[in-house]
Amino acid sequence: MKTERILVTGGTGYIGSHTVVELQQAGYRVVIIDDLSNSSADVIDGIERITGSRPDFVEGDCTDIDTLKRLFADYPDIKGIINFAASKAVGESMQRPILYYRNNLNTLLNLLDLMGPNGVKGIVFSSSCTVYGEPDVNPVTEKSPIKKATSPYGNTKQISEEIITDVINAGAPFKSVILRYFNPVGAHPSAEIGELPNGVPQNLVPYLTQTAMGIRKELSVFGNDYHTPDGSCIRDYINVVDLAKAHVIAVERMLTDKTEAPIEIFNLGTGHGVSVLELIDTFTKATGVEVPHKIVGRRAGDIEKVWADPTYANEVLGWKAETSLADTLRSAWDWQCRLRDRGIM
Ligand code: WQD
Numbered sequence: 001m002k003t004e005r006i007l008v009t010g011g012t013g014y015i016g017s018h019t020v021v022e023l024q025q026a027g028y029r030v031v032i033i034d035d036l037s038n039s040s041a042d043v044i045d046g047i048e049r050i051t052g053s054r055p056d057f058v059e060g061d062c063t064d065i066d067t068l069k070r071l072f073a074d075y076p077d078i079k080g081i082i083n084f085a086a087s088k089a090v091g092e093s094m095q096r097p098i099l100y101y102r103n104n105l106n107t108l109l110n111l112l113d114l115m116g117p118n119g120v121k122g123i124v125f126s127s128s129c130t131v132y133g134e135p136d137v138n139p140v141t142e143k144s145p146i147k148k149a150t151s152p153y154g155n156t157k158q159i160s161e162e163i164i165t166d167v168i169n170a171g172a173p174f175k176s177v178i179l180r181y182f183n184p185v186g187a188h189p190s191a192e193i194g195e196l197p198n199g200v201p202q203n204l205v206p207y208l209t210q211t212a213m214g215i216r217k218e219l220s221v222f223g224n225d226y227h228t229p230d231g232s233c234i235r236d237y238i239n240v241v242d243l244a245k246a247h248v249i250a251v252e253r254m255l256t257d258k259t260e261a262p263i264e265i266f267n268l269g270t271g272h273g274v275s276v277l278e279l280i281d282t283f284t285k286a287t288g289v290e291v292p293h294k295i296v297g298r299r300a301g302d303i304e305k306v307w308a309d310p311t312y313a314n315e316v317l318g319w320k321a322e323t324s325l326a327d328t329l330r331s332a333w334d335w336q337c338r339l340r341d342r343g344i345m
Contacts, residue, residue, distance in 0.1 A: 004255055005029045005077040009062050010084030012039040014195045015184055018244040021050050026248045030055040031075050038198055046192040062107040072118040080251045082124040083111060089202050090301060093153035104156035112167050115174050122175040122254030124247055127161055129182045129306055130154035139309035142265050150301050168262045175262050177250040182236035182269035182308050184243050186328035187335035194335030209336035212289045219291055221276050223298035228305055232276035236269035236307035239323035243268055246319045269308025270321040286326040287333045
């Protein structure tokens with residue numbers, strides 16, 4: 001068991017919970033803080049069933065600095081932070097920009113404010129390929145131009161990266177690794193944890209598996225008139241467990257002073273672009289389950305095509321997305337079946 005404790009904000013969420021599993025399996029002690037606004041504390045039971053140990057959990061709002069001050073006082077051994085706590089629905093952010101700026105930015109500002117006085121050595125920040133907007137060229141590298149955000153959600157990620165840069169350049173006594181995710185999908189192979197969005201899923205894969213399960217009548221494919229081989233949008237779908245493992249490497253890198261600069265930025269993707277229609281076809285081939293779907297109009301704000309060049313992360317982090325899309329979609333389906341078997345959905 002390692003001596004350092006890692007604080008995972010938003011740790012009962014989709015990517016956060018998978019990351020807590022990998023952290024614990026790497027020997028770290030973890031404390032989660034989450035306001036449960038978009039997740040359930042039941043997830044902690046799933047983490048315990050997978051790893052055999054239960055992370056500490058504090059229900060709280062990271063936008064309240066006194067809550068965080070109490071947390072650091074209760075856990076003086078926190079040496080690293082992974083910050084997932086944020087609102088993350090692109091569409092919702094168009095309707096509720098103040099919620100997104102207040103939640104996502106105040107959370108980060110509070111953490112950065114408290115890290116120095118509490119001896120925290122580094123923070124891993126959950127960013128997104130959204131910062132690249134509609135890239136001029138694919139695949140996208142970390143040096144690809146940052147485009148004006150097309151949503152308040154994407155803008156909070158860009159502004160957060162700038163805040164971290166300014167704070168560290170001003171001499172803050174800690175480091176940061178910024179991870180720009182492409183499209184996280186799938187579930188833990190144990191089917192004990194997975195993606196469980198509140199209400200109607202905004203993202204493709206949970207909507208797809210709920211349609212395959214008969215919970216939703218039909219999957220709408222948002223447009224087949226894009227400039228892509230089959231007309232549907234292209235994304236880089238990365239397995240959530242592969243993504244989680246990159247976070248453990250990033251934490252290790254900061255705590256053992258292996259970072260080559262106070263701030264490091266990595267694209268986390270597979271390097272392969274897959275269209276919506278190809279993904280649907282892959283799901284059916286992998287599971288034998290059909291997905292009723294129809295082509296409808298484009299969704300406002302959608303990027304036509306974006307996928308990663310993950311070379312920098314492969315070479316510097318020694319990390320690579322290894323799970324096939326077929327296996328990843330099977331894991332998403334297994335999770336959907338587990339939710340049915342448990343009477344949850
Ligand atoms: C993928 C593709 C849709 C639903 C967003 C955020 C990103 C990250 C992941 C947080 C698109 C199409 C979708 C549906 C469809 N968020 N689609 N029918 O928009 O690429 O990325 O979520 O970390 O930051 O921007 O993901 O899953 O919503 O869409 O046809 O019912 O599937 O048009 O082409 P997106 P998505």
